[in-house]
Amino acid sequence: MSGSADEFSQFYREQLEPILRSLEAERQQATQRFGQITLLSVVVGGLLTLLLAAAEVGLLAFLPLGGALLVILVAYGVLASEWSRQFKGRVLTRLVQFVSAELEYQPDRYISEEEFRESLLFQRDPDRYRGEDLIEGRVGQTTLRLSEVHAEYEIEHYDSKGNRYTTWHTLFRGLFIVADFNKHFHGITLVLPDVEQSLLGWFGQTLQGLSAKLGMQPGELVKLEDPDFERAFKVYSTDQIEARYILTPSLMERILHFRERTQSEIRLAFIASRLYVAIPTTHNYFEAPSLFAPVGELLKPETIGKYLHELQFALAVVDELNLNTRIWTKR
Amino acid sequence: MTVATGELLVSLICLGGGALLLLVIFMAMYNSLIAKKNQVDYAYSGIDVQLKKRHDLIPNLVATVRQYMEHERALLERITELRARAISPNLPDSERMQVEAALSTALRSLMVAVENYPNLKANENFLHLQASLNEIEEQLAAARRAYNAAVTDYNNAIEMFPTNFVASMMGLSRRTVFEASEEERATPDVAQLFKQ
Structure with missing residues (x-):
């Protein structure tokens, strides 16, 4: 089993850092995408709600807003689980292999x-x-x-x-x-x-x-x-x-x-x-960091x-x- | 039925019930004492099994190491002699345990001496015998501890109230636990020996 501080910093520099950089870029892309989806859903849902409210349909007017919320939740679920999958698959798998080459990690x-x-x-x-x-x-x-x-x-x-x-x-x-x-x-x-x-x-x-x-x-x-x-x-x-x-x-x-x-x-x-x-x-x-971790935290x-x-x-x-x-x- | 015979009947039933209860309690105590006594004998036989295994292993071990260890002739002869004494059928129990203790000490010194013979440590047959000996010693230690635990349990039962009355009626007496020798108490770190 390896794990001395020197070995780890070498392993970190050579193997993990490049992966972490590309993961951090992907994470930022994902949060951006989530931001866009959120904005779009709120705008579309809000506008539809306003239109329906004008048509005086009562509580039914809030339906689009509810739909928007659902879209946001689903989007978060999909993006977060994909992020966790990427992190575990690319980082933790290697980390386990670093600790012992005879170990295998299956998230x-x-x-x-x-x-x-x-x-x-x-x-x-x-x-x-x-x-x-x-x-x-x-x-x-x-x-x-x-x-x-x-x-x-x-x-x-x-x-x-x-x-x-x-x-x-x-x-x-x-x-x-x-x-x-x-x-x-x-x-x-x-x-x-x-x-x-x-x-x-x-x-x-x-x-x-x-x-x-x-x-x-x-x-x-x-x-x-x-x-x-x-x-x-x-x-x-x-x-x-x-x-x-x-x-x-x-x-x-x-x-x-x-x-x-x-x-x-x-x-x-x-x-x-x-x-x-x-x-x-x-x-x-072995839980992936939050999708919304501060920029650079991962590195x-x-x-x-x-x-x-x-x-x-x-x-x-x-x-x-x-x-x-x-x-x-x-x- | 008159009142008097009714009362007599009730007191008879009470007396009978009381006697029955006492009998049941007595039986329970009797049986638990017998179980504890048998547990001691069983644990003792556990030690015996391991000692026999050790006796069987020694000739093979001595034959294997003899070719390599020219300077340990005296030690090897002592081990062979102690083994012969340990297996002789007319040895009294108390003396037998002393012989076995001496044998343990001699085998331990042999395993320390082995460190001076690198060729021996490369011998597959020897390594196998050494692992078997470690196994037996480990099992022996376990059997001794099990015996001591059984004896403690038994001694507690025959001295504690109320089982002590039943025990004295049965003529049971205290047994003694195994005292670990000084060397044994300083647990030999076998793993350390292997690392050298």
């Missing part, structure tokens, strides 16, 4: 709902599932796939008259990572945020053990010896020894550190030699630097969890 694809369900990280299945910005490939010896994911569930309600209505709630929103783990294992081990024990102490732990016995979580509760880790997480596994084979004292420390770095309630699942990581965040990663190195940081953050899991150390039988 419209995402981690499948099936994979999300397979992770067993969330206790219910999503009713609505979306995502974008898939990054796929290898970092060192570790194969991984990651994307933004937004999973929601639906709750039915009935009002006092017995009418049914539904509300949507977020199950998970953030970065979802599926990576090849550096050890072989067969069972399921889940590392989930610990809420019960931090609230209820010893009794909370008893409840956690019970929830495994009742089949709400796979396997049984695993009590680990690192007190900081135990405070932050609860662990369930189908195999007590395998859970400890995966969660070595050093990996527990690394997971704690990773949690601090992400500053969020991360969840990890270890299933059949694969690692699933869910990092909840409300930040929209500032900080603008692109931000994307590099986002990318390094998303891929940090490999180094943070030491996935490239392959000293065991798995190569």
